[in-house]
Amino acid sequence: MSETTNFIHEIIDGDLASGKRTEIVTRFPPEPNGYLHIGHAKAICLDFGTAMKYHGKCHLRFDDTNPTAEDVEYVDAIKDDVRWLGFDWGENLFWASSYFDKMYDYAIDLIKLGKAYVCDLSVEDFKAYRGVPTEPGKEPAGRQRTVEENLELFAQMKSGDFEDGAYVLRARIDMTSPNLHLRDPAIYRIKHAEHHTTGNTWCIYPMYDFAHCIEDSIEGITHSLCTLEFEVHRPLYNWILETLGATQPQQIEFARLNLTYTVMSKRKLLELVNEKLVNGWDDPRLPTLCGMRRRGYPAESIRNFCAEIGVTKTESVSDVALLEHHVRDILNENAPRRMAVLDPLKVVITNYDENLVETFELPNHPQKEEMGTRTVPFTREIFIERDDYLEDANRKYKRFTIGREVRLRGVYLATCNEAIKDAAGNIIELHCTIDPESKGGSAPDGRKVKGTIHWVSASEGVEASVNLYDRLFKEENPAAEDGDYKELLNPESLKTINGIVEPAAIAGAGTTYQFERIGYFCTDKNTTPETPILNRTAGLRDSWKG
């Protein structure tokens, strides 16, 4: 990972230089209520990457303060994704829920300081008191309660004497503040719900604004990095810790990641999954980390992408082409080469023995000898790509046309002599001859051919189901368009076809190959030896404008 810098690191540099901080502690605080996507990857890279850069620590903390939204199902998935991305929290795994006792005590401190009170207003009524941004709000009657009354009521809230919504604990700040978050925000609510770690111990739960700053403070977080929408929460974050006299981390906000041709909001992703518009959270078309993993995107390419887009406060939409560039960049280095034909056209080598199976040792990587070779069988009947033959080809077309000699990748020079057509005029078969002297792919007389095409033996090749993935949406920024974003789904985002692959392309789930001249393909988790399943990770760049 290349060392990067950004405005946050400049702040940290300053804090270190001034002595305000002597060590750096960050945190990645997901709520376990959904799957991680590439937007989280940006945050993870920032949080963990910053800690690594400054030889500090990064905590993985589950921000589980709302039991009705959360589920253990997500906890393991989140851990898997963070690990897969390449980060290690070591001993530093934390839970907001493990601080519930301390948070309760802090709430009592606030009450004793006269800085919190129990409020019996309904949601609607409080809304009326809070007012609108352009005018000051009014003070709820609950503000007049004595400390003793508040202590008593809060204790009753905790012991389960009240229904959900009957009371709420509010910070007593300023009902006239131009920042609505400071108009006596709720900090504890009653929720008779079982929590996935604390069970039924609690029926009151702290709100984000109260909980998060305390979590950060308890853990000794020095820099609490979050996305831009929390900017207006920062005064409250600071107010709570100042009022409590607790140590103060610094909250710094950055712009969240947006990507072209996809959506990133949890709500929309959930809809796509629930309405079966995609096939689950790990559908390879989704921007979820599990989806990208299944698609075959290397974790390293996602890290490189995140490093390159940088961290700023400017709201932006990054081009998915940049992500794809990094995917190809890594895969070009690492993916062994294989041959596969996705749109087969049969070719008969008329001067080749029909019982012969010759084998060739072809390199796994053209530039990396150390990656070794694999064995590829060649026979009289092979398949080539249908668009590697063109009847009326001009001089720029480098593939088969009648009378033109091309190279069959790695084996022989071949000349196409005849195209066999059916009654409707469709080409169903090509008849070619090879030059036996050109075994290995080059002629002894040194003559050159312009084109090299890939092929697979008809009898030795293996049929595979191939998922051709494309962009999920037709529009660059579906979330920004008017109307229903689901209308903008790309109907061709998934095409499943049957292709023929060379025997050495059959591998276990997760293996990625480059099919030469086509693209990168990853073996799907549902693959079997009988019916191999391959996912197209990315196509190769194609500068041929034929």
Add this chain to the structure above:
RNA sequence: UGCCCGAUGGUGUAACGGUAGCACAGCAGACUCUGAAUCUGCUUGUCUAGGUUCAAAUCCUAGUCGGGCAACCA
């Protein structure tokens, strides 16, 4: 018509008062047993108007545009 934040090529980002650079995308060419990779070249930018200064993308003022904020969500 309240408060907060932001604005640099098509996209993302750098320049911290001193030559507007990098990457992706695009275009053109070289090379090539992948029309891939690699290599070379090219196109395109400081939101507007004032001000400060020898000098402004950078500092100041005003405006414009975009985003966020009025859950007992995070």
